[in-house]
Amino acid sequence: MKALLYLTRRKFINNFKRAVKKPASLLLIIFCAAYGIFLVVMLAKLAGQVHFDSPKGLVVILTIWSLYIFLSNFASYASRKGIIFKPSDTHMVFPAPISPKLILLHSAWMNYLLSVVIGIVFAIAGLTVFGVAPWRVMLLFLIEIVLELSMEISVMLLLYTNDRIPRNVITWISRGIKVFLIGITIFIILYFKKYGITLDTASAFIDWPGLLMIPIVGWNIAAYRLVLLGADTVNIICTVLYLLTVAVTFLAAWRTKTDGGYYEDAAKFADDYAEMRKRKLDGEMVTGIGEKRKKFRKVSESFKASGAKAIFYRQLLEYKKERFFIFSKMTLLCLGMSLILAKSMEAGARKSGVPQLFFMGIILYIALIFSGYLGKWENELKNPYLYLIPDKPIKKLWYATLMEHIKSFVDGCVFCIPIGIGWRLDMLQIILAILTYTVLQANRLYTRVVAQCILGDTLGKTGQNLVRSLIQMMILGIGAAVSAIAGFMINMDLVFPIILIYSMIVTVATGLLASIRFHTMEQL
């Protein structure tokens, strides 16, 4: 244990030193903490405004919170993904003569920290917002920190370390837990769908005795109710059941023995987690840890091209091998957003009499906010061969990004057509909207390259995206303002032609600037 404590202490000290040396990271931490406090204060005010500022209000929040935590913790521990391991653990910690149980307990320190912080927040909120008596708050805190944490640690240990139970049995237990969790979620959704989401239905839901009878999580909620609202028969019985469950689970976890069988899963998780972090740092949109290895289709076609054009055809070949060709999560997202916007904003947009402006605003907004979407082009910059191709940088830029423009055009069609039809815009406006979407996406892409050129690696991908958004906001803001003024002063049908022509000029200029990036690799 002393080695693990040494490890944590040194990591903390060195990270702190590093944060102090890099004021940007320290400022970010301070900003996040301040934002967190601001959110909590706002939520406290909101609780007062909606008359939630009573012990009953706290019970509602705790009930929902417990269900959420219960669902997520059990699901993650069951799939052995609840604790963050890193490749350095696989190398330096797992082979060391340290008890596998101890390693597990130590590695989950972030989880405990989160529980303690949440416990403190609830305790402060109980005293200041919900008007709960101090002795009740103290008991509540004890339930959260002692009982809940003991339960969580015990379940974690049992699920991770029990190597005596065959793997397939563990798999079935995990599946059983997942089915159970999905069952609870469906029940909650159906309940609120039937009775609507209001303060009354929320209260009625948490007052329903059946909820307290759900094993473990229901009994846990009963303990909260006992402390915050006082005793009744169901509360007392369920709380006793909870105490017994915690004791039995704790004992079982204490007695369980392991020789480190979970290292195999933990090592795989560590690799997947490192891969996920790397992809995130590269600016990709990552939706999960340990995504399955891609399967590619066989393609018999062959392409012939020379110079920079070869980049485009290589990308085309790669996309042809993809399962869904150029269609991606972004296409689905565009379709989903489009259908929602077409339906939800139809009345407002048409009523305003200037749906074109609404539409332009949405397209501009999307061009600004979507930063986590990368195609194959970004990887081109990491390949030395790109710089070796004997062709002009501007041509390399064009052919490296041409496929992205085609993809943007397709996504633009998927996004603009449903909204255009839903808002009853004429065909010309829809076509212009699609073209504007495509050009703006190209602009986003080139501005990003320019941001990379300006910043290098100094601010990381997040910084680059921020600068990219700022540049785009400044440049496109002018175009948007001009087209809006022209729309109001002359004719609304001019909105899209103006923004389209303006963005095309700006994009070509940005593209020319961005082509510098294709001269040499050194700038990376």
Next chain:
Amino acid sequence: MLEIQDLSKSYGKYLAVDKVNFFIPDGQVGVLLGPNGAGKSTIIKCIAGLLRYTGRIGIQAIDAKTLEAKRLFAYVPEIPSMFEALTVREHIEYIRRAYNSNVTDEEIEAMLSRFDLDDKQDKLGNELSKGMMQKVSICCALAVKPKVILLDEPMVGLDPKAIKELKEVVKELRDQGVTVLISTHMLEMVENLWDVMFVMEKSHIIGSYNKAEAGEKDLDDLFFEMTGSWETDGDS
């Protein structure tokens, strides 16, 4: 000594290692050879306790899964992974504490100096190049003062001086009675080091030689005699 008995490991339906047996006595250097995908890395990871397996692995006659055995065992993986926020020196300090090793400060200094890390002691894990990480990984393994040491492709990424030093270190360990197992593709790197060799192909050990049996034949000849050719099945 390192003994492997009936070691098997499957990934789902794929049998990566099939009933492998071998033994390396104290003070001998064993080399595990074979093409990509033969199962070498899987064996190494099983010995290091990173995978579930069936069969028995003994380190100095103690079950490899026990903490007692782990105290006697050091591991240099193919791809080193450092703690990002720990300095080179702190990595070794961690190892000293984890293994309760009696390695002295002077010995650590000498080790770091030998691998040209003496001026990089305060560098953090995420500031090191791959070659430097490999050197730190080797120093960490040596700081354990092991009875059995396992080196998985240890020469990859090392500069010529470090390779030379590592070869010397392996010889010194052998002279001190330590059991060494090296898994590698680079036959020429272990040519003058090995005492016993094992060749793996398609999840099995297809043959083994000890130095006396090999006579004048070099490692290349022995290897290609057994495998016929250097065919690869792809990484597992």
